[in-house]
Amino acid sequence: MAPVAISEESGNGTIGSVSESKKVQANQRIEDTRIINPFYSPSAGNENDDDYSYAKYKPRFPVVNWEPLTEIEVTDRGHFADSSKTALFSAAQKVKHLTPAIGTELVGIDLRQLTNQQKDELALLVAERGVVFFRDQELSIHEQLDIARHFGPLHKHATTPVPREPGLEEVHVVYNDASRRPDASAFSKIELWHSDVTYEIQPPSTTSLKVITGPEYGGDTLWSSGYALYSSLSPGMQVYLEGLTALHSAVAQARGSRAAGLHVRREPVESIHPVVRVHPVTGWKSVYVNPGFTRRILGVPKPESDTILNFLFHQIAENVDFHVRFHWEPNSVAFWDNRIVTHTATFDFWPQTRHALRATPHGEKPESVEDYESRTGKVAKDRQIEIWKEQGIEIPQSKKGLSRARGYND
Numbered sequence: 001m002a003p004v005a006i007s008e009e010s011g012n013g014t015i016g017s018v019s020e021s022k023k024v025q026a027n028q029r030i031e032d033t034r035i036i037n038p039f040y041s042p043s044a045g046n047e048n049d050d051d052y053s054y055a056k057y058k059p060r061f062p063v064v065n066w067e068p069l070t071e072i073e074v075t076d077r078g079h080f081a082d083s084s085k086t087a088l089f090s091a092a093q094k095v096k097h098l099t100p101a102i103g104t105e106l107v108g109i110d111l112r113q114l115t116n117q118q119k120d121e122l123a124l125l126v127a128e129r130g131v132v133f134f135r136d137q138e139l140s141i142h143e144q145l146d147i148a149r150h151f152g153p154l155h156k157h158a159t160t161p162v163p164r165e166p167g168l169e170e171v172h173v174v175y176n177d178a179s180r181r182p183d184a185s186a187f188s189k190i191e192l193w194h195s196d197v198t199y200e201i202q203p204p205s206t207t208s209l210k211v212i213t214g215p216e217y218g219g220d221t222l223w224s225s226g227y228a229l230y231s232s233l234s235p236g237m238q239v240y241l242e243g244l245t246a247l248h249s250a251v252a253q254a255r256g257s258r259a260a261g262l263h264v265r266r267e268p269v270e271s272i273h274p275v276v277r278v279h280p281v282t283g284w285k286s287v288y289v290n291p292g293f294t295r296r297i298l299g300v301p302k303p304e305s306d307t308i309l310n311f312l313f314h315q316i317a318e319n320v321d322f323h324v325r326f327h328w329e330p331n332s333v334a335f336w337d338n339r340i341v342t343h344t345a346t347f348d349f350w351p352q353t354r355h356a357l358r359a360t361p362h363g364e365k366p367e368s369v370e371d372y373e374s375r376t377g378k379v380a381k382d383r384q385i386e387i388w389k390e391q392g393i394e395i396p397q398s399k400k401g402l403s404r405a406r407g408y409n410d
């Protein structure tokens, strides 16, 4: 698959105070990168937007240079949660699971009122359900950042836009408006599925996105469960994937930005992560590759890597049993666990405006099954089998007997 930069690069192309001829050149370059990034709105933000109440959160690309990221200590807040999540659930009017595999909506909670205990329980719920939704949330971006900071140190994106308002460089802005019609023919929807910035040494954990302006219909986001993908595989395939690592790369994303005449704030990196990672709190195994950033499975022949990745990418994008699809209203907020889900957005809403703000905490370094098991002394689990056991449902023959002894053989 050709490397692509992804929806994370959506946003405005304010070129700044450059001469007219340079501006033409830069706009030309932006058009040239359509294929790399179909979501880019080059002239958004150049129009008079005095009457737009969220103009201060429109995209900006500061010319600053940040040092490479280094390893940091992160302890997931889900470890501190009560497994029944009573404090969180008792504050909700309704807890609505949206599909068996993924997605829960909590009704009647004001995120501004969450106690630290409830935030810890939210981290656990997101780890279990993949993505959790709230509507009608008045919280400001500053309050959204405060919740994110509870989950971990905040990530600053090297290429995607930040808000115009100073001091918000940890915020990732998603912005599209009438100024550019996305070219649907320029990309495949499979390529656009991703988990955020998986090329980092410590990719994100409990990430939140709030839509502040959006279309009445259209502009949905979809998430795909990596737990469900893992569970869907044969025991032989699971064991095979558990022994592998893959390369995740920021290079294409940075190249796309530079080709668009934009400043890259931190040099692009590449990291090697396990193909199956274990969530540190749930102990469940999840397939950890994504079309946006995973380039190569290491230690196997290239055709094998291409074929396996292609198979996994297609499963992520096409197996609707792994998916939840959410229609946003202004003030909807989603929290997703980037360690165990991938996501993509729809671009069906042009010429309407869609504007959202993301807060992104770093997680721990992705941990393989082997490393998790030797560190904790516990056995990493297949989420689906755990659920069947909990519900007293017999485990299908296809899951029995074939795998190494992991406690599921009788």
Ligand SMILES: O=C(O)CCC(=O)C(=O)O
Residues within 6 Å of the ligand: 007, 008, 172, 174, 196, 209, 220, 221, 343, 344, 345, 356, 358
């Ligand atoms: O626009 C969306 O719904 C999601 C964009 C995206 O991938 C992100 O903000 O991480």
Ligand SMILES: [Fe+2]
Residues within 6 Å of the ligand: 007, 008, 194, 195, 196, 343
């Ligand atoms: Fe994303």
